[in-house]
Every structure is written in structure tokens, then in C-alpha cells.
Amino acid sequence: MSDQVIVVDDEAAIREAIQQWLELSGLAVRTCGSADAAMALVDHDYPGIVISDVRMPGSDGLQLLDRLMQLDADLPVILITGHGDVPMAVQALRQGAYDFIEKPFAPERLLDSVRRALDKRRLVCENRQLRRQVADKGRIESQLIGMSRAMENLRRQILELAGTSVNVLIRGETGSGKELVARSLHEFSPRTEKPFVALNCAAIPETIFESELFGHESGAFTGAQARRIGRMEHADGGTLFLDEVESMPLAQQVKLLRVLQEKTLERLGSNKSIKVDLRVISAAKPDLREEVQAGRFREDLLYRLNVATLQIPPLRERREDIPLLFEHFASEAARRHEREVPPLAPGQLAQLLSHDWPGNVRELANAAERHALGLSAAAVEEPAAVQSLAQQMERFEAQCLRQALQQCRGNIAAVMEQLQLPRRTLNEKMQRHGLSRTDYLPGGAE
Incomplete structure (x- = not known):
């Protein structure tokens, strides 16, 4: 969202002076000579703020404020007057004005108020967009929240894979949302009406792992007093999610591989083959190829599980x-x-x-x-000593560049205008932070 400001004043000289001050600070400014003209430019989701004089012919600033508050009570409105007094300021603030500035004023006083109001407006607009996403429970955006290019790509990949029956391996750090991605693959698939069964391989003791996964018959072992349906059989027709699959015991990896190959299983203590139709989604923190090289994971099972891979970006990226x-x-x-x-x-x-x-x-x-x-x-x-001021400024600059490239979808001219940077300076900063416009083009196109 670009920083937009509407300036309303019946005196052209004042409008032009305020416009010049704000544009020199990198803001996009539109001016109006009346309240009616300003109302024609504003809707409920206008991504900016309004500055208005109070004393104007026709609808004055207080009346304009009232109309704007009826349209959007969260829209910041800054009122300016040369005839202000305390009762008028109190009335304006009660009506919802963001700030009240009395003429004559220093440009810095107005600019400070404008920047704070724009920060507030930006958060309001972003939160509204989030609430619209979350309200639409039928869309993947309500489950996998985020506007970054990385999340757009992840949602697209999930929807492309959801309609298939291939097994998927999900890679991601702790807490990145691997089970949520697995559930999305299931919920947007033709299997959505069938069970989604999750098993954390690291949380199951090895002594009962086979029973947990494949089930058992009554009397199959000491304590097995009744038949138990295992997780794989319970997931028949649906999806089996194996979290931390790298923790699966090698003996059970062999049996899992056979089920995936033959599409049948046998409960512990039984010779009867049971047909199962399931999709297996796995999740792992380490690189399973390295686990294979270390002898902790079967290579042939990896090929079965890793038909397609989804990488969840960490939050810091x-x-x-x-x-x-x-x-x-x-x-x-x-x-x-x-x-x-x-x-x-x-x-x-x-x-x-x-x-x-x-x-x-x-x-x-x-x-x-x-x-x-x-x-x-x-x-x-x-602790404040974790990073120097220069390091924090570098990180903030990189974040501003990434956000502008994302919002402008890789359009360098638009980024230059938004950040108020000349082409050479922008190129140097992008190169220093390892950023490329092609990573932000729609669909990844050149």
C-alpha cells in the first residue's frame, strides 16, 4: 500500500503548500477544494488519510469529519484551523478526529502526525484483508495465512498436488506448520470426506510402534485383550500423515514399504491381508537423504514417500x-x-x-x-546488544525492499516511485541484499 494523503482546503495556496511539504517527504498527495470533492475520492478501504481545514464554505471540516466517520470509523482525519479553540478541538476529537492542529504550524508538526496516522491506517487495512481471508473458510488463504510470495507459491503448490494421489514429503523447521500443510493437502483433495489420520513417529515407543501403525488381533501379545485397528487401516480411503518420519524404526520402515507397494496390510497376530487405499504425507526436519547415507532411513522407502516435496519457508524468510x-x-x-x-x-x-x-x-x-x-x-x-544499530538498519532496509518488490510484483519503476529512490541507488541496494526482481514477477515470469 502506498502512503496516500487527501488535502482539503478552500484556499488554493494552503493546499499547494501542504502538498509540496508532504510530496517532498515521499507521500502521494491529492488536493480538493471542498468536502464534496474529497468524499468522491474516498471509499471504505481507501488506503490513506485525510487532512482538512475546519473553516470552509458549504460543508465545513467538522461536517466532513462526520461524513467520513460514517463511511469508515477507522479512517484517520487530521483537522487544521486558524480559528481553533479548546471546545472545538474537544468536539473534533470526540467526533473521531485523529489529530487537531492549529495554524500557524511547523511543517514537521504536521508531517509527524501524518506519518503516525498512515502507520495506523496501514495496519487497519492489512488487518481487514486478513479478516476477509479468514472469513472465507472455503479458501486455502483462510488456513495458510500470508501475503508473501513464498506463501503464495506454497498455496499454489498445495492446490496443484491436492488433486493427485501422489505421496508428498513436507520439509520444514520446528513450528513451521507441517501438519497444517498436510491437512490442507487432505482437505482440498477428493479424499476430504475420508479420515485424516496423524501419527507422530517420534512420540510412539518402539515396542508398540507396529501395533500402533498396523493394528493387532486379540491375544497377539501380552496385554492385547481386544482387536485394535491400526492408524493405516483407519486411514483407508483418506490420508495418513507421518510426522517426524525420520524417527520411524528401521524394522517398521520395511513393513511400511511393503504396504505402500502391495496396498495391503496384516494386523499383528493375523495372516489375513486387508486392502487399504491411502495417501501418505510425511514430514521431516532433517534431510532424509543424509539420514539414508547415515544408515538410519531406507532409500527405497524415501523414493516411495518423496514423490513430491513441499518446502515450508521459515517465518524469518x-x-x-x-x-x-x-x-x-x-x-x-x-x-x-x-x-x-x-x-x-x-x-x-x-x-x-x-x-x-x-x-x-x-x-x-x-x-x-x-x-x-x-x-x-x-x-x-x-537484549539491545544482540545487534548493532547498523545491523538493525540493514535488516530493516532489506525488509522494506522485499515488501516493496512484493507489493509492486517486481515492477522496478513502481518500486522506485514507492521508495522514492533513483534507479542506480535501488539497484545497488538490491544487489547488496541479494534481491532480484525476477523472484517477484507474477508467476515467476521474466
Whole structure:
């Protein structure tokens, strides 16, 4: 979203002066001589703010404020007057004005208020977009939230694979959402009406692993007092999700491979073959090829499981998604605990964006829940000495470039205009941060 400002004043000289001040600061400005002209430019999702004089013929600034608040109560409106007094300022603020500035004023005073108002508007628009995504429960965007190119690519790959029956291996760090991706593959597939069965291979003791996976007959071993249907049989017609598959015992890897090859299984303690039709989705943290080389994983099973691979990007590589995800998790937590979401304090958003999130989305969700409960989000509070000021500025600059390239879909001219940078400077900065416009073109096209 570009920083847009509408300036409303019946005096052309004042409109032009304010426009010049703001445009020199890199803002996109449109001017209007009346309240009616301004209303024609604003809708409920206008991605900017309004600055208006109070004393104008026809509809004055207070009347314009009232009309704008009826259209969108979250739209920041800054009022300016040379005839202001305390009662008028109080009335304006009660009506919903963001700020009230009295003439004559220093340009810096207005610019500071404008920048704060634009920051607020940007968050409001982003949160509305998130809520629209989440409200549409039939769309994958409501399950895999994010506007980054990495998440767009992941959702596209999921939808392409969901309609097939191939086995999929999901790679991703701890807390990155591997089970959520697996569930999406199932829910957007023809198997969606059948069971989705999840098994964490690292959480099952080796002594009962075979029974858990394949089931057993009564009396198959000491303590087996009744027949048990295993996870694979229960997933018949649907999807079996094997999380942390690298932890599966080698003896069970052999049996799993045979089931995948023959599409039949035998319960422990039985010689009867049972046909099963299932799709296997696996997830692993380490590279399974390295596990094969180390002798901890069967190569032939890897080929069966890894027909297609999905790589989940860590949260630190898609920082532009952090505000949307944080708002979503905080709102969900507040709803569960029946309370209002407290606003982010100054600097907290910058902390969220600068944190590396080693625990990924799971860690962010935990921080958001603590925030919703009014507790310290300790996960994002790092010692100031962790990074120098220069390092933090470099990281912030890289994030601004990535976000502009994403929003402009690789259009360099649009990025130059948005960031107010000459071509040579932009090229140098992109090269220094390892950014390429081709990574942001629609569909990855040149």
C-alpha cells in the first residue's frame, strides 16, 4: 500500500503548500477544494488519510469529519484551523478526529502526525484483508495465512498436488506448520470426506510402534485383550500423515514399504491381508537423504514417500506475514479468553519484525496469546546488544525492499516511485541484499 494523503482546503495556496511539504517527504498527495470533492475520492478501504481545514464554505471540516466517520470509523482525519479553540478541538476529537492542529504550524508538526496516522491506517487495512481471508473458510488463504510470495507459491503448490494421489514429503523447521500443510493437502483433495489420520513417529515407543501403525488381533501379545485397528487401516480411503518420519524404526520402515507397494496390510497376530487405499504425507526436519547415507532411513522407502516435496519457508524468510499472523493469533486467543485484544505498544511491531522466530509460527502464536492476555511477549524481547544499530538498519532496509518488490510484483519503476529512490541507488541496494526482481514477477515470469 502506498502512503496516500487527501488535502482539503478552500484556499488554493494552503493546499499547494501542504502538498509540496508532504510530496517532498515521499507521500502521494491529492488536493480538493471542498468536502464534496474529497468524499468522491474516498471509499471504505481507501488506503490513506485525510487532512482538512475546519473553516470552509458549504460543508465545513467538522461536517466532513462526520461524513467520513460514517463511511469508515477507522479512517484517520487530521483537522487544521486558524480559528481553533479548546471546545472545538474537544468536539473534533470526540467526533473521531485523529489529530487537531492549529495554524500557524511547523511543517514537521504536521508531517509527524501524518506519518503516525498512515502507520495506523496501514495496519487497519492489512488487518481487514486478513479478516476477509479468514472469513472465507472455503479458501486455502483462510488456513495458510500470508501475503508473501513464498506463501503464495506454497498455496499454489498445495492446490496443484491436492488433486493427485501422489505421496508428498513436507520439509520444514520446528513450528513451521507441517501438519497444517498436510491437512490442507487432505482437505482440498477428493479424499476430504475420508479420515485424516496423524501419527507422530517420534512420540510412539518402539515396542508398540507396529501395533500402533498396523493394528493387532486379540491375544497377539501380552496385554492385547481386544482387536485394535491400526492408524493405516483407519486411514483407508483418506490420508495418513507421518510426522517426524525420520524417527520411524528401521524394522517398521520395511513393513511400511511393503504396504505402500502391495496396498495391503496384516494386523499383528493375523495372516489375513486387508486392502487399504491411502495417501501418505510425511514430514521431516532433517534431510532424509543424509539420514539414508547415515544408515538410519531406507532409500527405497524415501523414493516411495518423496514423490513430491513441499518446502515450508521459515517465518524469518517471510517477515511481511508477521503482522497478519500476529493479529490473527491474538484475535483468536482473545476470543477464546473472552477479552479485547490490547493494542501494540510503540516499538512492539518493530520487535516482532526484527525477531528471528526460531520456533516459527508456533512461537509467534505463543507470543500473540501472551499479548492477548496482557502478559509480556518474552519471546520478542531481546537484549539491545544482540545487534548493532547498523545491523538493525540493514535488516530493516532489506525488509522494506522485499515488501516493496512484493507489493509492486517486481515492477522496478513502481518500486522506485514507492521508495522514492533513483534507479542506480535501488539497484545497488538490491544487489547488496541479494534481491532480484525476477523472484517477484507474477508467476515467476521474466
